[in-house]
Amino acid sequence: MENEQIVFAQFPDGLPDEQTFRYEPAEIIEPKQGEVLLETAYLSIDPYFRNGMIKGASYVTAFKIDQPIWGRGLAKVIQSKDNTVKEGDIVRGLFEWKRYNTMSAEDIEVLNVDDDIPVHWYLGALGATGQTAYHGLLEIGQPKAGETVVVSAASGAVGSVVGQIAKIKGCYVVGIAGGKAKTQYLIDELGFDDAVDYKKENYAEALAKAVPNGVDVYYENVGGTVANEVFKHLNSFARIPVCGSISNYNDKEISYEPAVQPILIKNQALMQGFLASQFKDDFEHAEKDLAQWIKDGKIKTKTSLVKGFGNIPSAFRALFTGKEIGKQIVQVSSVLD
Amino acid sequence: MENEQIVFAQFPDGLPDEQTFRYEPAEIIEPKQGEVLLETAYLSIDPYFRNGMIKGASYVTAFKIDQPIWGRGLAKVIQSKDNTVKEGDIVRGLFEWKRYNTMSAEDIEVLNVDDDIPVHWYLGALGATGQTAYHGLLEIGQPKAGETVVVSAASGAVGSVVGQIAKIKGCYVVGIAGGKAKTQYLIDELGFDDAVDYKKENYAEALAKAVPNGVDVYYENVGGTVANEVFKHLNSFARIPVCGSISNYNDKEISYEPAVQPILIKNQALMQGFLASQFKDDFEHAEKDLAQWIKDGKIKTKTSLVKGFGNIPSAFRALFTGKEIGKQIVQVSSVLD
Numbered sequence: 001m002e003n004e005q006i007v008f009a010q011f012p013d014g015l016p017d018e019q020t021f022r023y024e025p026a027e028i029i030e031p032k033q034g035e036v037l038l039e040t041a042y043l044s045i046d047p048y049f050r051n052g053m054i055k056g057a058s059y060v061t062a063f064k065i066d067q068p069i070w071g072r073g074l075a076k077v078i079q080s081k082d083n084t085v086k087e088g089d090i091v092r093g094l095f096e097w098k099r100y101n102t103m104s105a106e107d108i109e110v111l112n113v114d115d116d117i118p119v120h121w122y123l124g125a126l127g128a129t130g131q132t133a134y135h136g137l138l139e140i141g142q143p144k145a146g147e148t149v150v151v152s153a154a155s156g157a158v159g160s161v162v163g164q165i166a167k168i169k170g171c172y173v174v175g176i177a178g179g180k181a182k183t184q185y186l187i188d189e190l191g192f193d194d195a196v197d198y199k200k201e202n203y204a205e206a207l208a209k210a211v212p213n214g215v216d217v218y219y220e221n222v223g224g225t226v227a228n229e230v231f232k233h234l235n236s237f238a239r240i241p242v243c244g245s246i247s248n249y250n251d252k253e254i255s256y257e258p259a260v261q262p263i264l265i266k267n268q269a270l271m272q273g274f275l276a277s278q279f280k281d282d283f284e285h286a287e288k289d290l291a292q293w294i295k296d297g298k299i300k301t302k303t304s305l306v307k308g309f310g311n312i313p314s315a316f317r318a319l320f321t322g323k324e325i326g327k328q329i330v331q332v333s334s335v336l337d
Numbered sequence: 338m339e340n341e342q343i344v345f346a347q348f349p350d351g352l353p354d355e356q357t358f359r360y361e362p363a364e365i366i367e368p369k370q371g372e373v374l375l376e377t378a379y380l381s382i383d384p385y386f387r388n389g390m391i392k393g394a395s396y397v398t399a400f401k402i403d404q405p406i407w408g409r410g411l412a413k414v415i416q417s418k419d420n421t422v423k424e425g426d427i428v429r430g431l432f433e434w435k436r437y438n439t440m441s442a443e444d445i446e447v448l449n450v451d452d453d454i455p456v457h458w459y460l461g462a463l464g465a466t467g468q469t470a471y472h473g474l475l476e477i478g479q480p481k482a483g484e485t486v487v488v489s490a491a492s493g494a495v496g497s498v499v500g501q502i503a504k505i506k507g508c509y510v511v512g513i514a515g516g517k518a519k520t521q522y523l524i525d526e527l528g529f530d531d532a533v534d535y536k537k538e539n540y541a542e543a544l545a546k547a548v549p550n551g552v553d554v555y556y557e558n559v560g561g562t563v564a565n566e567v568f569k570h571l572n573s574f575a576r577i578p579v580c581g582s583i584s585n586y587n588d589k590e591i592s593y594e595p596a597v598q599p600i601l602i603k604n605q606a607l608m609q610g611f612l613a614s615q616f617k618d619d620f621e622h623a624e625k626d627l628a629q630w631i632k633d634g635k636i637k638t639k640t641s642l643v644k645g646f647g648n649i650p651s652a653f654r655a656l657f658t659g660k661e662i663g664k665q666i667v668q669v670s671s672v673l674d
Contacts, residue, residue, distance in 0.1 A: 051603070223598040237615075245598035256593040261560040261582035264610030266388070271608045273601030278574075 029102040038075035050249040068096035133161035135279035140241035145170030153221035157327035302326030366439035375412035387586040405433035470498035472616035477578035482507030490558035494664035639663030
């Protein structure tokens with residue numbers, strides 16, 4: 001039983017590459033009273049990590065050079081010195097990117113997993129991804145039946161859930177994604193009302209056609225040109241939950257966009273940046289809703305499940321090159337199979 | 338008794354000038370049943386008019402070429418054919434820029450003016466200006482005692498009231514204004530905790546010093562560089578009521594500013610554009626608060642009162658050249674003296 005970790009090796013210049021990460025051996029730390037030893041099974045690979053790789057970033061996820069990177073994951077309890085957690089329990093938490101983590105039992109969540117649902121979904125539609133979609137859309141977006149909801153990065157982990165929740169709420173849902181395969185997936189498999197390909201030259205025109213009644217809620221994952229075109233169609237009192245801005249994350253310099261203030265005033269519109277964590281008091285309630293919708297077949301998700309701890313850098317890069325559909329997860333070990 | 342009106346003559350190219358407006362004779366229209374004939378006493382001159390002078394604007398105040406411009410004003414009832422309004426009543430409403438207007442009694446508000454307060458304040462701190470300050474700050478900004486509130490265009494009509502209400506609510510208040518006279522006025526006369534001169538070269542540095550605890554509420558009137566520096570100091574869960582963006586109003590092309598999405602996410606911050614009208618159900622309550630604060634000496638205001646219907650174009654320009662402090666009002670006639 002040997003441990004291994006991935007540390008943040010250097011600040012990326014633009015798109016992160018192999019040099020951003022460094023693999024190195026690590027010790028296995030014997031748990032003390034109140035602690036548990038965990039074997040990592042799955043790690044969630046998310047675009048927001050990129051925010052923590054900016055020099056001087058004061059972001060909640062800021063990583064430190066030569067220190068392990070960390071993010072959400074699922075693990076199995078190998079050894080427990082806490083009486084609330086048993087060996088063999090499946091747990092979720094913020095883990096350092098290691099094969100084995102030793103943590104306080106207070107910092108992990110013991111899952112009561114549903115055997116009908118693949119366990120890695122507890123990092124996706126039933127995890128932080130689903131929570132991010134749910135609260136951003138429902139708490140900030142406040143969609144009403146009949147309204148038009150537009151979501152960008154719509155075939156991505158969060159966006160695909162956002163659109164399906166908006167459908168459940170009776171909205172007219174338009175997804176924005178890159179390429180024919182993704183837009184077809186949104187319409188044919190996820191039941192979106194329409195989808196627009198932002199990579200096509202006629203993006204502005206296609207978007208205008210797709211939202212004849214304007215836009216009431218724009219769930220923002222992308223920023224840049226994709227967003228600026230949506231802003232032209234906002235209705236009065238539009239709401240814009242700002243979940244991400246992936247088009248900006250790899251910019252070497254600050255991106256300049258049309259000033260947003262005149263747009264917000266003209267439409268009496270609201271834009272609100274958020275992290276799922278601010279809604280944590282309501283996570284349990286949301287998880288119940290999400291699980292029910294999944295069982296009812298109202299929320300479908302796709303996972304790009306990559307096997308092997310060594311494939312994390314390439315899985316992370318894939319988020320920005322737009323190759324994959326859905327949630328990116330790396331399976332580190334088969335301990336939960 | 339002769340009538341005269343000001344029509345929107347042509348779209349301004351940048352800063353509006355004399356050619357933007359055209360004076361012409363007008364008829365006095367005999368009121369029908371349910372209508373009143375009004376003699377204009379005061380007209381409010383506001384930066385937001387500029388939004389209505391943009392080709393293709395779908396803004397609530399969009400003006401039409403060769404049609405009268407209109408805005409808030411006070412008038413005296415000269416003749417009434419409605420039994421809810423009497424001759425001699427003082428009324429407030431959205432008036433066309435004419436010496437005499439004939440309107441439905443339903444579209445005007447009969448004021449019960451307080452003799453201790455100059456009547457033109459009913460266009461300022463006790464009118465739409467005060468309502469804009471009050472609701473934007475309190476409903477959207479949600480300031481809590483001890484928090485830092487920053488307001489731009491702080492010596493202006495709305496900004497000066499915003500800062501004083503924030504002081505009443507126990508906040509630490511920093512105003513941004515152009516020039517020594519204005520910043521001194523904010524500190525010495527209005528009781529702001531600090532004030533920063535955006536026209537000075539060291540603006541960024543001076544602002545950083547003025548907000549050692551970051552910014553919880555930024556009441557936005559200006560946009561551009563002034564705003565972008567404030568954004569660097571936002572605290573988590575900051576709120577930004579967007580009332581105006583005067584730095585952009587005369588731009589001949591769209592202004593490009595750093596993308597706001599990453600800023601909003603990083604700080605889990607909210608930006609909301611608004612018009613005072615969306616809070617109209619609460620105007621009465623707000624007016625009571627404002628009147629009380631004015632009587633208690635907690636809200637002071639300055640008015641730049643220009644006499645003469647012919648001086649409207651220059652009063653409007655003065656809003657953008659930053660020469661005047663406080664509320665801009667044109668006294669059209671002495672009918673309410």
